[in-house]
Amino acid sequence: DTGVSQDPRHKITKRGQNVTFRCDPISEHNRLYWYRQTLGQGPEFLTYFQNEAQLEKSRLLSDRFSAERPKGSFSTLEIQRTEQGDSAMYLCASSGATGSISYEQYFGPGTRLTVT
Amino acid sequence: AQSVSQHNHHVILSEAASLELGCNYSYGGTVNLFWYVQYPGQHLQLLLKYFSGDPLVKGIKGFEAEFIKSKFSFNLRKPSVQWSDTAEYFCAVLRGDYKLSFGAGTTVTVRA
Numbered sequence: 001d002t003g004v005s006q007d008p009r010h011k012i013t014k015r016g017q018n019v020t021f022r023c024d025p026i027s028e029h030n031r032l033y034w035y036r037q038t039l040g041q042g043p044e045f046l047t048y049f050q051n052e053a054q055l056e057k058s059r060l061l062s063d064r065f066s067a068e069r070p071k072g073s074f075s076t077l078e079i080q081r082t083e084q085g086d087s088a089m090y091l092c093a094s095s096g097a098t099g100s101i102s103y104e105q106y107f108g109p110g111t112r113l114t115v116t
Numbered sequence: 117a118q119s120v121s122q123h124n125h126h127v128i129l130s131e132a133a134s135l136e137l138g139c140n141y142s143y144g145g146t147v148n149l150f151w152y153v154q155y156p157g158q159h160l161q162l163l164l165k166y167f168s169g170d171p172l173v174k175g176i177k178g179f180e181a182e183f184i185k186s187k188f189s190f191n192l193r194k195p196s197v198q199w200s201d202t203a204e205y206f207c208a209v210l211r212g213d214y215k216l217s218f219g220a221g222t223t224v225t226v227r228a
Contacts, residue, residue, distance in 0.1 A: 042218025107160040
């Protein structure tokens with residue numbers, strides 16, 4: 001399978017704990033995106049990388065959230081001191097970098113986070 | 117506030133019925149528009165896209181969408197649905213060249 005993969009698929013954690021999610025994009029894609037989706041809503045943009053550079057962060061991404069893409073390949077999203085409001089599906093997407101192919105984002109299966 | 121609005125939260129149809137899902141957006145200027153679909157237990161998949169040119173675009177599985185610039189709309193249609201079209205459908209607008217803004221989604225249930 002050469003699509004976007006995410007790990008883990010499900011994570012249950014207690015409030016106050018730290019969690020880290022991983023995303024592996026489609027291999028030839030150099031843009032990578034993180035979105036968050038809550039029940040009954042569409043995905044909301046969190047941040048995006050072009051290669052290893054993080055080029056934009058949404059206001060939704062508080063100081064407790066940090067995303068990295070150290071070698072321009074996989075990315076991690078860490079949430080520190082989790083809160084119940086962080087419970088959501090975290091989606092990763094990737095795309096090519098230039099021309100119209102950069103507009104087509106391909107999504108992974110998501111990581112469902114439940115904070116108890 | 118700039119947004120993407122999907123008119124229906126849940127649509128229930130019988131097989132062979134026609135489907136039309138409304139989508140309106142409030143962004144000015146040039147937009148790139150998408151419909152994504154999420155089948156039960158699967159991830160979001162691109163159904164069709166509009167970048168420029170013919171405002172009537174065709175996607176996979178017999179779906180089509182029409183971009184009407186004057187109405188800021190990008191409605192999705194399928195003449196005859198099948199049970200396998202049961203899914204959640206999301207309209208999305210690309211802001212700039214990287215940020216997708218999604219509507220809240222429409223759940224479509226097709227009864228056999």
